[in-house]
Amino acid sequence: MLTLYHFWDSTCSMKVRFCLNEKAIAHEKVFIDLLKFEQVKPAYLAINPNGVAPAIVHDGRAIVESTVINEYLEEVFPATPLLPKDPVARAEVRALVRLEDGKMQDAIKHPTFALKIRPMFDRVPDAELDRMAASHPQKELGEYWKKAMRAPIDRLAVEGGFRTLREGMKKLDGILADGRPWLGGERVTLAEASFTPLVDRLEHLGQARMFAEFPRLDAWRQRLKARPAFQAAIPPAEFRMFSPPAA
Ligand SMILES: N[C@@H](CCC(=O)N[C@@H](CS)C(=O)NCC(=O)O)C(=O)O
Incomplete structure (x- = not known):
């Protein structure tokens, strides 16, 4: 089970959505409204203590930082590789x-x-x-x-x-x-x-x-x-x- 916590119009969230889409990784999305400052509410800080979007939770464990998330997805879902072989x-x-x-x-x-x-x-x-x-x-x-x-x-x-x-x-x-x-x-x-x-x-x-x-x-x-x-x-x-x- 993979959940993406994201804001639709956030650049960092777009990066991760593109990666999830290219790899066709099944996931749910939870919208965090940055314009309503939901990123600093305790419920979200429990997932991403940095108070920014995005974050993912995969099998109960949270991963933060868009670039790190994409690397993680690359490692864990290698079926459609997004890094060259060489x-x-x-x-x-x-x-x-x-x-x-x-x-x-x-x-x-x-x-x-x-x-x-x-x-x-x-x-x-x-x-x-x-x-x-x-x-x-x-x-x-x-x-x-x-x-x-x-x-x-x-x-x-x-x-x-x-x-x-x-x-x-x-x-x-x-x-x-x-x-x-x-x-x-x-x-x-x-x-x-x-x-x-x-x-x-x-x-x-x-x-x-x-x-x-x-x-x-x-x-x-x-x-x-x-x-x-x-x-x-x-x-x-x-x-x-x-x-x-x-x-
Ligand atoms: N280095 C972080 C940056 C995350 C970030 O700054 N996200 C922005 C949206 S693109 C955000 O949530 N901003 C909310 C805030 O600054 O309070 C990443 O790549 O995940």
Whole structure:
């Protein structure tokens, strides 16, 4: 029995949903509403003491951290492998997974919070944000919420985020230069799981044009979007936090 605790429109949750879908792993989903701060409620903290989504519980044991969850799924459900056989190719995929987890995940957070989530909290009382920040097990995340919702928009952080994303995209585009269809070679890998949210979130931030500069990555994006696993990983319309700007 496997349960995914997730928020539909969360980048980290998308990564894990893509992996579950590609591997066709049977599971149940439990929705944790991050906008209602359910991530810091005791019931969820008992599963993920970090107070963030996602988490899985498999046969009664909890596993946290999206990248670690995907590695776990790869180990425990090897039937549809999402890592190449060749050890060097595996290492290359893992380096890409780290690029997303360590850098690009953070980079996309700034524009998301500043440009899209912030206006949703205009009417939320300061006291509620204070309460949430005080109960967040990761103090810096609680403070980030307060600052992002109330302090003047940090334009430098937003621009820096887009700059980091562009640098990452350039690197991904370069990897595809040898004509391979997927970042890890001939088959979809955990790298595609990791970068699924990048595609989805940039489109919903109205930044799909960033792909125009990188034609190989843009073609990869279209191949990725054509996969049923991608379509089932992205949020259904009713669970979107925000719509993309009109074209
Ligand atoms: N490194 C963690 C990051 C998880 C994370 O920050 N999740 C976000 C959604 S993408 C979240 O739950 N944020 C809630 C909060 O900051 O309170 C992972 O990859 O699982």
